[in-house]
Amino acid sequence: MTKIKAAITAVGGYVPDYVLTNDILATMVDTNDEWIVSRTGIKERRILKEPGQGTSFMAIKAAQQLLEKSKVDPKEIDLLIMATATPDMLVASTGVYVATEIGATNAFSYDLSAACSSFLYGMSTAAAYIESGRYKKVLLIGADKMSSVIDYTDRTTCIIFGDGAGAVLFEPNTEGLGLQDEYLRSDGIGRNHLKMDAGGSILPASEETVVNKQHYVFQDGKTVFKFAVSNMADACGRVMEQNGLTSQDIQWLVPHQANKRIIDAAANRMEVTEDKVMMNIQRYGNTTSATLPLCLMDYESQLKKGDGLVFAAFGGGFTWGAVYLTWAYNGA
Numbered sequence: 013m014t015k016i017k018a019a020i021t022a023v024g025g026y027v028p029d030y031v032l033t034n035d036i037l038a039t040m041v042d043t044n045d046e047w048i049v050s051r052t053g054i055k056e057r058r059i060l061k062e063p064g065q066g067t068s069f070m071a072i073k074a075a076q077q078l079l080e081k082s083k084v085d086p087k088e089i090d091l092l093i094m095a096t097a098t099p100d101m102l103v104a105s106t107g108v109y110v111a112t113e114i115g116a117t118n119a120f121s122y123d124l125s126a127a128c129s130s131f132l133y134g135m136s137t138a139a140a141y142i143e144s145g146r147y148k149k150v151l152l153i154g155a156d157k158m159s160s161v162i163d164y165t166d167r168t169t170c171i172i173f174g175d176g177a178g179a180v181l182f183e184p185n186t187e188g189l190g191l192q193d194e195y196l197r198s199d200g201i202g203r204n205h206l207k208m209d210a211g212g213s214i215l216p217a218s219e220e221t222v223v224n225k226q227h228y229v230f231q232d233g234k235t236v237f238k239f240a241v242s243n244m245a246d247a248c249g250r251v252m253e254q255n256g257l258t259s260q261d262i263q264w265l266v267p268h269q270a271n272k273r274i275i276d277a278a279a280n281r282m283e284v285t286e287d288k289v290m291m292n293i294q295r296y297g298n299t300t301s302a303t304l305p306l307c308l309m310d311y312e313s314q315l316k317k318g319d320g321l322v323f324a325a326f327g328g329g330f331t332w333g334a335v336y337l338t339w340a341y342n343g344a
């Protein structure tokens with residue numbers, strides 16, 4: 013019997029219209045375009061400004077684009093996994109609302125939260141459902157409205173993050189194409205280095221938490237950077253070793269877009285040249301769960317059936333890893 017692989021068969025994405033440039037940020041905090049570009053590679057990011065619109069707004073747009081492009085009937089979707097660190101609200105799952113809004117009325121849905129590795133872990137989860145034969149169409153969405161948890165008076169975080177959403181459809185493939193292997197890890201040592209202190213069960217919202225700005229993301233950038241550089245590169249190397257791959261076997265590195273210097277380290281470890289690295293950090297910044305699918309959105313037309321892709325991410329928690337996947341269709 014042919015083994016079922018889980019292949020990506022369609023891609024969609026959405027970024028809000030408003031462009032927050034480095035020059036605009038320089039009017040808000042003590043920073044400048046030269047510093048931001050040289051330290052991170054980011055030139056601008058998109059921000060969802062309209063009041064009352066949350067992560068689901070962007071997720072719905074990304075999913076709708078995917079459905080329109082692929083002509084898939086939303087009623088055929090079995091499961092929608094919503095990867096996000098910034099759900100619309102706590103308790104009520106964002107994915108459930110998104111599924112209903114896009115007409116996926118025969119699907120069940122839930123949110124998956126692993127900071128910047130949410131989408132990467134979601135790939136593993138989605139693929140497992142397909143490989144087992146349990147479901148035929150799993151929609152994985154990565155979306156974050158990071159602007160909802162960023163302090164725009166803190167120059168160490170506000171320059172990095174942006175808002176966006178991306179979606180991919182996983183379906184069974186009997187040609188051997190799709191998710192091949194993964195190397196996923198996590199370490200609770202990261203808990204204090206990248207976090208939002210209040211609003212959870214340890215420190216519920218109060219007047220004091222608001223005054224103390226504890227509903228914003230705190231990041232010990234230097235420490236996170238150090239762990240990210242070594243672990244993301246290590247994960248890329250391991251997934252290649254596990255599968256006996258050389259740089260010749262990899263057509264694309266699809267890295268989490270947190271800092272160009274972290275991406276460069278992963279590319280060096282894999283010995284892949286810059287033309288094989290998907291990069292849109294300069295336009296979107298770090299959109300957390302949306303970085304990987306937004307890369308696919310931007311590079312889809314260049315992808316060819318059989319291409320070898322390594323996805324890699326590192327995020328809060330700490331969470332990190334790499335996934336090796338072969339592409340299932342010609343993008344053009």
Ligand code: UT7
Binds near residue numbers: 048051128171269300
């Ligand atoms: O996606 C989730 C995981 N997150 C990451 O992967 C992010 C990892 N961290 C980073 O990308 C980097 O650490 C940052 C981009 C956040 C910071 O870059 P850095 O090269 O690590 O800078 P630094 O924190 O070492 O700061 C260097 C200097 C400091 O000044 P002094 O102490 O040397 O005088 C900072 O105060 O740069 C200063 N600085 C800034 N200057 C201008 C910090 N932020 C800014 C800023 N503009 N926005």
